[in-house]
Amino acid sequence: MKVSKYLRGSGRFLAFIFAASVLWLLFDMAALRLSITDANGEHGKERVLKDRELAKKIDLNPSNMKQDVETSKRSEMLKRLAYKRKKPDGIHGENEVFPNSKNGNIVTRTFPKLAAGSDLKVQVDTKLLNTSNKVSSGSKGVNVKKEVLPQTKAPSAGQQGKDIKLEFNGKKDYRIPQQIPPQDFQIPQDVALSNKSDHMLKKQVKSDSSNNAPPKQEHVVQQKIVLSENKSSLVRVKTTAKPAQLHLNGSNIQTGKLLNSTKSVTKQGALHKVMNLDVTLKPRDVNAPGQFGWAAEVPQYSLEESRRRWSEGYFNVFLSEQIPVDRAIPDTRPSACAEKLVHDYLPTTSVIFCFVDEVWSTLLRSVHSVLNRSPPHLLKEIILVDDCSTKDYLKDKLDAYMSQFPKVRIIRLKERHGLIRARLAGAAEAKGDVLTFLDSHIECNVGWLEPLLDRVYLDRRKVACPVIEVINDKDMSYVMVDNFQRGIFKWPLVFGWSTLTDDFIRKNHIKVSDPLRCPVMAGGLFSIDRNYFYELGGYDPGLDVWGGENMEISFKIWMCGGEIEIIPCSRVGHIFRGENPYKFPKDRQKTVERNLARVAEVWLDEYKEIFYGHGYLHLLNKNVIDIGDLTEQNQLRQKLQCKSFKWYVENVYPELEAPLAKAEGLVFNLGTRKCLVQEKGSLSFGMCDLSKQSQHFSYSWVRLLRQNASCVSPQVTGGGLTLEPCDNTKPHLRWLHKTNKLLAEHLIAETSFQRLCLEAGPNGNSIHLKACDESSSYQKWQFTHYYSQ
16 A cells, blocks of 8 residues: 555656666666677687788798797796886896787897986987877877988988897807917007096096086987887987986987898898998988088188198098088998898907097097997997007097997007007907908998808808998098909009909809909908907018008918908998008008018919019018018918919919919020020020920019029129029029110120120020120020010
8 A cells, every 4th residue: 555655646657767767777788798799709800810810920830839939938938027127217227128018029128227316318319110190199298200301312221111120039149169369379568458447438528528528328229119009110219318208209310220120031040131220329410511421512711721631631631520420321232232131140240440640530430330330239349449649639538539339449559560460459359259340431331230240150261341432532422333343463462453344244143232252352341250360360460560461361361261252232431542641660661562572472482473573673682671580471371271372363363464484485596596505504506496395494573584493694704604593582693684675685684784685696606795786686585475574
């Protein structure tokens, strides 16, 4: 009765409304649950499809199963470590590895070591890859703006694509035992490292901040930034110890892109495309003088200063100082280099610069080009060897500037030793697997290092040289050189460049990006396995200062089992000057001549006569020049079981014109119509007969008229002739032939005060010396074969 009371009138209507609401609520909850189930089903279906797609790409053969399991375990371990990682305010390490939450890829971040309490400022300083103007909700506070950089004729390389991984699973595939120089390897005893360690120098920079000290180093790191739900990009980030904030603005984007790392696997290991790094310290000023390798111009009001300062380096020092130390240069590599692959686990390298009184701007530009365009994990260190410079700016100022780069070390020699021993000092301190020697007035191009190291990695006896391009000494422009050029020499051991002929290129199917066998390297720029360098004995420590060292090490490499190659995909610009600005402790010409004579005596075998015959006969006189003791070098050659120079000529440099005699065969007298004969230790004439060895003579490069080991000796005082054992060092045995236009066919006794010529008797029954007569046919002689005039 009580219930029916409440269901009368308006109560009945309210009860109906309440019941309907409850039923509607229940029905709505059921529908929502069905919707969630359907959504999960669709998501699951999509995930299954993705997994199947991924499975098709994964190699599931049994040989790879174990590696896949190990990789998976490692990935899981890295994830656990990554999630324990502290926020930036607690950063204290250099390298930390963590997974990308979107795709699971492993990403490496490199952070600077900060002092306690320091904050971190991160600025993006590189053009983004695959960017979008839209940013996901997880990227608040980040402004993204696209920017189109000005294009040069050959812009910096780079392209869009997949993510790049710089972490190679912690492996090192270059298994060469760490070897220090042999204990018996001699370097100057007075070589000393700079007394200022990195930490001391950093303190000095801090204390000198009021005196225009250089800014702190901005560390370049790789960081993946999420741009949208389906896109992410690897960007180059600079970090400095400043209040923590993240800036991503198009105005700061630079040309520091990485080429996509397209991986493949070979018998030697995983491969990737060359990393085309091009880092800049600050936003690049496109209008700066010399930017992008363009020619710079001296203002009219500075022409006098430019001329006055030319002698400081024998190039345009004034213009060099106006050009940024980290300027961009055009990518001059052949287009095919973009598709070339190099190995992941390449050896590390120590880059060695030797200098004396080098111009400040060019030295800095050289170092910056290596730092900015070399993969950091391959660049072990940069060693600057100061060969006792006298310029003040190369003392404390250089120490302070270079202290901002942890990988740069300075070695100072207490007295001047020259390039050769300075390089030996730098090599002795090197810690990298490969030694890379560079001149101190160069600019490395993008992608320069990996192709060199890859050749050494494939064969530790290969010595790799970059293509040396030209930095114009007048306007500092970067000039591309012709392809297919290799280093050669001409007598007397003069280095030069030679272009391969079209026929040779076609016959051997040589491509523009293929390595070229190089008979002789320029000597200033090359990479060599450190252990192999010492196995070869390094440079001959008996060589003085500068000159001939490129010949010595080139002959040594080829003849003792190695190879020299020019790598077209590695390019380095070099300032070529018309005059050498360096002072020599002794006479420059005598120093170079002495070095070349030392090389000739050790490596040229019987071909050394050709060297001496091209203007260096005076070096045969031991009273004029002392080339030093050659015992150790000869023993080294025997120990290494090196091949002969004849082998080198026939197999490495067959184009070399190297006849062992200037002329040979029968010696025919025009007056008597007979030939010279040597019988029983005396000279006479006979009817010419090529079959008789007694009529065969040779005219050597050192101007001896010889038959086997016997030489014709003029007796100036009596006018007669004798035969005596040949000796290249004795000037009185020398004859002039084909050297005087008026007496071209005469044989002139070189040492006679009066001009005396070899003459046959009218009846062909005598031979003697007589005053030269250009019209006498009895004084005219001809050899059967002439190889050189």
